Amino acid sequence: MRGASQLVDFIHHLRCAYEYMQGFRRDKPGSNAQRLGAKYAAKIEWMYKDLVTNPAFPIEVREGLKSEWNVDTFATDAIREKLALLRDDQRLEIERLIELVLDGQEITSITTDVAPNGATDATVGNVDQ
Secondary structure, eight states: HHHHHHHHHHHHHHHHHHHHHHHHHHHHHHHHHHHHHHHHHHHHHHHHHHHTOTTTSHHHHHHHHHHTTTTTTTHHHHHHHHHHOHHHHHHHHHHHHHHHHHTTTTEEEEEEEOOOOTTTEEEEEEOOO
16 A cells, blocks of 8 residues: 555655646746746656556556546645644544545534633534535
8 A cells, every 4th residue: 555655645746746837837938937847847747647557557546646636736735734733633533534534434524613711612513514
């Protein structure tokens, strides 16, 4: 599983690099930097296409990489940034929830308002499904 995780991380970072390069190109239209950026973007596209068509990887892996390429690239980074702000026990709870979702479980969240003193009022809670 570690190898698959590394491939997913690779494709995620490759997509991030591609998006940053596209942004750079948009900011410098008609310039030498824009033309150079187009060449680098083409190389990134080649790497992606070569990876997802490589018969050395099972079809499930290739389809998973294609799926990762098409997700909201920066959402994963935003989630990581938010996780870093949590306490250890909160991160552990989020990890448990993620494992349940990956195992096919349906998750229902119940939120409650928390007063500044830490007291909760479950009667004011919201249920999201």
